[in-house]
Amino acid sequence: MKRVGIRDVAQRAGVSISTVSNALNRPYMVSERLVDRVRSAADQLGYIPLQAAQQLRAGRSGLLGMTVINIANPFFADMVAGAEDAASAAGLRVLLGNSSDDIAKERDHLELFERVQVEGALVSPFGPLEPWLQRLRGRGIPVVLVDAIDDTGELPSVSFDDVAGGRLAAEHLLASGRRRLAFVGAREDVRQVRERLQGARLAVADHPEATLEPIWTERTTSDRGVAFGEQLAARSPADRPDGLVISNDHLAIGLVHGLISRGVRVPEDVAVVGYDDIEFAAIAGVPLTSVRQPAREMGRTAAEMLLARIGGTAGVDLGNVVYRPELIVRASTMSA
Amino acid sequence: MKRVGIRDVAQRAGVSISTVSNALNRPYMVSERLVDRVRSAADQLGYIPLQAAQQLRAGRSGLLGMTVINIANPFFADMVAGAEDAASAAGLRVLLGNSSDDIAKERDHLELFERVQVEGALVSPFGPLEPWLQRLRGRGIPVVLVDAIDDTGELPSVSFDDVAGGRLAAEHLLASGRRRLAFVGAREDVRQVRERLQGARLAVADHPEATLEPIWTERTTSDRGVAFGEQLAARSPADRPDGLVISNDHLAIGLVHGLISRGVRVPEDVAVVGYDDIEFAAIAGVPLTSVRQPAREMGRTAAEMLLARIGGTAGVDLGNVVYRPELIVRASTMSA
DNA sequence: GTAACGATCGGGAGCGCTCCCGCGAGCCTC
DNA sequence: GAGGCTCGCGGGAGCGCTCCCGATCGTTAC
Numbered sequence: 001m002k003r004v005g006i007r008d009v010a011q012r013a014g015v016s017i018s019t020v021s022n023a024l025n026r027p028y029m030v031s032e033r034l035v036d037r038v039r040s041a042a043d044q045l046g047y048i049p050l051q052a053a054q055q056l057r058a059g060r061s062g063l064l065g066m067t068v069i070n071i072a073n074p075f076f077a078d079m080v081a082g083a084e085d086a087a088s089a090a091g092l093r094v095l096l097g098n099s100s101d102d103i104a105k106e107r108d109h110l111e112l113f114e115r116v117q118v119e120g121a122l123v124s125p126f127g128p129l130e131p132w133l134q135r136l137r138g139r140g141i142p143v144v145l146v147d148a149i150d151d152t153g154e155l156p157s158v159s160f161d162d163v164a165g166g167r168l169a170a171e172h173l174l175a176s177g178r179r180r181l182a183f184v185g186a187r188e189d190v191r192q193v194r195e196r197l198q199g200a201r202l203a204v205a206d207h208p209e210a211t212l213e214p215i216w217t218e219r220t221t222s223d224r225g226v227a228f229g230e231q232l233a234a235r236s237p238a239d240r241p242d243g244l245v246i247s248n249d250h251l252a253i254g255l256v257h258g259l260i261s262r263g264v265r266v267p268e269d270v271a272v273v274g275y276d277d278i279e280f281a282a283i284a285g286v287p288l289t290s291v292r293q294p295a296r297e298m299g300r301t302a303a304e305m306l307l308a309r310i311g312g313t314a315g316v317d318l319g320n321v322v323y324r325p326e327l328i329v330r331a332s333t334m335s336a
Numbered sequence: 337m338k339r340v341g342i343r344d345v346a347q348r349a350g351v352s353i354s355t356v357s358n359a360l361n362r363p364y365m366v367s368e369r370l371v372d373r374v375r376s377a378a379d380q381l382g383y384i385p386l387q388a389a390q391q392l393r394a395g396r397s398g399l400l401g402m403t404v405i406n407i408a409n410p411f412f413a414d415m416v417a418g419a420e421d422a423a424s425a426a427g428l429r430v431l432l433g434n435s436s437d438d439i440a441k442e443r444d445h446l447e448l449f450e451r452v453q454v455e456g457a458l459v460s461p462f463g464p465l466e467p468w469l470q471r472l473r474g475r476g477i478p479v480v481l482v483d484a485i486d487d488t489g490e491l492p493s494v495s496f497d498d499v500a501g502g503r504l505a506a507e508h509l510l511a512s513g514r515r516r517l518a519f520v521g522a523r524e525d526v527r528q529v530r531e532r533l534q535g536a537r538l539a540v541a542d543h544p545e546a547t548l549e550p551i552w553t554e555r556t557t558s559d560r561g562v563a564f565g566e567q568l569a570a571r572s573p574a575d576r577p578d579g580l581v582i583s584n585d586h587l588a589i590g591l592v593h594g595l596i597s598r599g600v601r602v603p604e605d606v607a608v609v610g611y612d613d614i615e616f617a618a619i620a621g622v623p624l625t626s627v628r629q630p631a632r633e634m635g636r637t638a639a640e641m642l643l644a645r646i647g648g649t650a651g652v653d654l655g656n657v658v659y660r661p662e663l664i665v666r667a668s669t670m671s672a
Numbered sequence: 673g674t675a676a677c678g679a680t681c682g683g684g685a686g687c688g689c690t691c692c693c694g695c696g697a698g699c700c701t702c
Numbered sequence: 703g704a705g706g707c708t709c710g711c712g713g714g715a716g717c718g719c720t721c722c723c724g725a726t727c728g729t730t731a732c
Contacts, residue, residue, distance in 0.1 A: 003475065005718060016682040021720060031680065046471065051451045052391040053718035056687050061388070077408050081436075093448075096432065100417075112429075115387045135382065139339065222619050250615070257619040279586070283558050283593040285621025341688060352712045357690060367710065389688035392717050 004045045013041035024049075055117065064306065065113035065121040066146075067097040067106055073250075075276045075295050076124070079146065082299025083122055090307050092119065103127035114139055120306040122146050122299075126190070142309040146302045148191065149320055156309070156318035158302040162192050165291045165325035166199025169245045169273040172289070172327055174207050176335045178243030178271055182213040184228065184255065185247035186220040193247045196275065200245050213241060220247070222254030229258020232270070242270055243333075249274040253284045256332060260285065271333040287330035298323055340381045349377035360385075391453065400642065401449035401457040402482075403433040403442055409586075411612045411631045412460070415482065418635025419458055426643050428455065439463035450475055456642040458482050458635075462526075478645040482638045484527065485656055492645070492654035494638040498528050501627045501661035502535025505581045505609040508625070508663055510543050512671045514579030514607055518549040520564065520591065521583035522556040529583045532611065536581050549577060556583070558590030565594020568606070578606055579669075585610040589620045592668060596621065607669040623666035634659055 010017045015034060023030045023038035030038075041047075055061045064087050068076040080096060087094050095118060097109030103126060110132045113121050121136060123129065124146040133155065136143055145157035166183075173181055183200050185193040197214055204212040217224055228251075232240060246252035252274030256266050266272055266286045274281055277292035305318050346353045351370060359366045359374035366374075377383075391397045400423050404412040416432060423430050431454060433445030439462060446468045449457050457472060459465065460482040469491065472479055481493035502519075509517055519536050521529040533550055540548040553560055564587075568576060582588035588610030592602050602608055602622045610617055613628035641654050 003718095007718080017719080018682055018684090018721080019680085022681085025720080029680080034681085048447060048451050050392070050453065050718055052388045052397070052453065053687090054720075055388040056386070056392050056689085057718080057720045059687075071407065072410065072413050074408065111384060115384050117386070117388065222615050226619060253616070254619050279558050280589070280616050283562060283590050283621075285619075339688095342690095343688080353689080354691080354712055354714090355710090358711085361690080365710080370711085386688060389717090390690075392719085393688080393690045395690095395717075 003050075004047045006047070006049065008045055009038065009042050009047045012045060013037045059117070060119060061117045062092055063095045063116060063118045064092050064303065065095050065097065065109070065116075065118035066124075067099055067109045067122070068124050069099055069106075069126045070101050071096070071098040072100075073276070074278045075293065078295035079124070079299035079302075082296035082301075083146075083303040084299075085296075086300045086303035086307065092307075094303075099126055101126070107132055110136060113141065120144070120310045122302050122306055124148065142306060144302050144306040144309065144318075146298065149322075156305055156320065158298050158305065158321045158323070160192075160293045160298070160323050160325055162195035162325075163199040163202070165275065165293070166196035166201075166245065167203045168199070168325060168327045169196075169275070169291055170200035170203035170212070170243075172273060172329070172333060173243035173245065173271055174203060174210060176243075176271060176333060179207070179210045180213075180241045181210060181243045181245065182215055182241035183245045183247070184215045184217065184251065186217055186251070188216055196245070196247055217251070220251045222250045222257075225251040225254020225256075226258040226261075229255040229260075229264075230262050231258075233259050233262030233264045237269070240264075240270065244270060244272045246272060246274050249276045249278045249281050249288060249290055252288055252290070253280060256284065256286055256288065267331065267333050267335070271335075273327075273333060277328050281328070282330065284332075286332045289330045289333040290328050292326045292328050294323055294326075339386075340383045342383070342385065344381055345374065345378050345383045348381060349373045395453070396455060397453045398428055399431045399452060399454045400428050400639065401431050401433065401445070401452075401454035402460075403435055403445045403458070404460050405435055405442075405462045406437050407432070407434040408436075409612075410614045411629065414631035415460070415635035415638075418632035418637075419482075419639040420635075421632075422636045422639035422643065428643075430639075435462055437462070443468055446472060449477065456480070456646045458638050458642055460484065478642060480638050480642040480645065480654075482634065485658075492641055492656065494634050494641065494657045494659070496528075496629045496634070496659050496661055498531035498661075499535040499538070501611065501629070502532035502537075502581065503539045504535070504661060504663045505532075505611070505627055506536035506539035506548070506579075508609060508665070508669060509579035509581065509607055510539060510546060512579075512607060512669060515543070515546045516549075516577045517546060517579045517581065518551055518577035519581045519583070520551045520553065520587065522553055522587070524552055532581070532583055553587070556587045558586045558593075561587040561590020561592075562594040562597075565591040565596075565600075566598050567594075569595050569598030569600045573605070576600075576606065580606060580608045582608060582610050585612045585614045585617050585624060585626055588624055588626070589616060592620065592622055592624065603667065603669050603671070607671075609663075609669060613664050617664075618666065620668075622668045625666045625669040626664050628662045628664050630659055630662075 006017055006020050010020045020038050023035045027035045071077055084094050099106040106126050120142045122144055125148050143155055145155050147159050149157050149159050183197050204210045256272055274288045274290040277290040281288040281290045342353055342356050346356045356374050359371045363371045402419055420430050435442040442462050456478045458480055461484050479491055481491050483495050485493050485495050519533050540546045592608055610624045610626040613626040617624040617626045
């Protein structure tokens with residue numbers, strides 16, 4: 001019932017507390033004989049050092065903080081996995097803060113990071129966070145932005161070129177002869193979405209006869225997509241877009257389902273491009289053309305940048321790494 | 337750059353350290369005047385108490401540990417959300433350990449729970465964990481099993497009746513006239529899968545002329561499903577099952593995709609029932625009949641049981657709560 | 673033989689906070 | 703008006719560990 005402390009190990013091994021600490025943490029400072037004795041005593045007693053005490057004294061937590069907008073999105077789940085890869089290679093653990101699309105939660109997490117003294121933070125910002133990030137920096141906690149770029153240029157970042165992604169998607173539709181495009185996105189205040197729209201606009205601007213209609217939706221769940229698809233299906237064919245760029249695969253798959261259930265053919269009547277290339281894109285009713293982002297690789301790169309910042313000179317400018325997206329073409333845009 | 341400590345707040349408010357601690361944590365013990373002074377001093381300085389120090393002294397972490405088999409599975413993601421609901425209502429945070437189908441990771445997480453002194457643990461066991469769970473109990477950390485039942489009857493638990501789920505699925509197929517059933521599941525060593533098979537067997541046993549073929553696959557990703565579907569499609573129609581119970585929706589959706597791509601009709605040639613009722617089940621190419629488990633509710637219940645155990649008398653027997661699954665019927669089993 | 677030195681080990685301060693306890697001041701009771 | 707009681711506040715120990723520094727001992731050089 002009583003916790004096993006370093007004191008108990010010391011007693012059992014017949015050495016001092018200091019020696020136990022040294023034998024366990026810096027064995028090269030202690031004779032081999034004692035290291036063995038201490039280790040076996042610790043094993044026998046099942047000694048596990050108390051994180052809080054270690055951290056209080058040492059001032060380090062061995063933790064990397066990471067916030068993501070929504071872990072249920074496989075894109076972010078992959079990003080986290082990549083960051084964990086890099087962190088565990090450096091002997092650190094990742095403390096995950098899932099914001100679930102909630103700005104307040106996101107801020108809470110940054111506060112938690114300070115409270116538990118994370119050694120660095122990977123932040124995938126959702127709402128405006130300037131003051132909070134400044135604060136972390138003020139406390140000497142390095143920050144790397146993920147899937148975002150710092151406007152002020154102060155913070156290093158790893159992100160995707162979402163303008164290029166939006167453009168890629170729209171150009172693909174234009175190339176296959178579509179002219180009445182629409183962009184369906186979640187809330188305009190999300191940067192990624194804005195930029196994808198901007199990219200689509202750039203592509204359309206090259207084709208004088210083409211149009212682009214932006215459509216906004218509140219949430220990005222698949223049932224919203226279904227409702228939207230049914231809504232579009234209700235429009236007269238002439239009024240209906242013949243090519244859709246959708247900011248998210250969940251939404252896109254639902255939307256295609258809604259369209260088809262109302263007799264609109266995909267891709268014959270409407271071609272659809274999604275975004276993220278989630279697992280289900282390939283096995284949807286109509287396999288979905290989608291813009292793929294190397295999420296895991298990005299998570300890993302970001303964590304490595306953060307680690308460099310933690311370990312090395314604080315002043316090094318790591319810059320902004322930008323990944324370019326890739327279009328995965330499937331049936332939802334194949335010209336019949 | 338320097339951290340703001342309780343000392344700084346005390347100085348600024350012109351009171352003692354003890355009073356700051358009391359004003360912030362037990363304001364009813366301090367005069368209103370001083371509480372205000374302390375609070376505003378803390379705000380101005382941006383004081384955030386150090387978790388490690390609080391915890392070391394107080395012996396409590398304010399954390400609930402929770403391990404899940406794989407957070408990428410929406411079923412578990414919902415379960416976690418439910419647990420978080422209950423925990424935050426009680427002022428506790430959830431420390432999530434995602435095992436990603438890795439037994440070693442699962443054990444690491446239990447060790448971490450001890451290291452950070454979680455006040456209780458919700459464990460959704462994957463591999464055999466007896467010794468580790470015993471150890472936690474020995475340390476006075478209450479444990480509630482989630483999606484599992486303790487064979488020894490020592491630990492309270494919240495789970496689903498997977499036998500009933502498997503039976504429900506198979507009976508539905510039998511009722512619609514299917515007789516050559518197959519059960520496709522991941523690794524036989526997972527209890528949930530074994531029990532679902534067992535349930536299906538019970539249902540089949542009631543129909544002398546019906547057969548059930550168990551088929552095992554290593555992983556449960558959707559691409560495995562596709563491959564499997566193609567494999568089944570290659571069998572001669574007479575040799576092919578006409579009804580499938582599949583232990584997982586990811587696998588099921590992939591499998592249906594594979595079947596259809598090879599010209600086998602669903603549900604006309606083969607009817608398919610999945611398990612978990614994930615978001616995509618409803619919008620798959622052929623909407624998937626699936627066994628639904630109220631994951632979020634279960635997570636909440638489990639956390640509430642744990643909280644009761646933490647707060648209340650340790651000896652109370654909370655028993656084993658078992659939820660009954662529900663069949664959601666969709667096109668993949670609709671008789672034409 | 674002695675001094676100097678390196679290699680090991682132990683003593684003990686102290687990380688930032690919580691919480692027990694003691695002290696003083698005001699109030700009530702008779 | 704004196705004693706006792708309550709209430710509000712501050713002093714200070716100590717949570718379990720790390721890490722600095724001093725003590726000890728064996729060894730080598732002279």
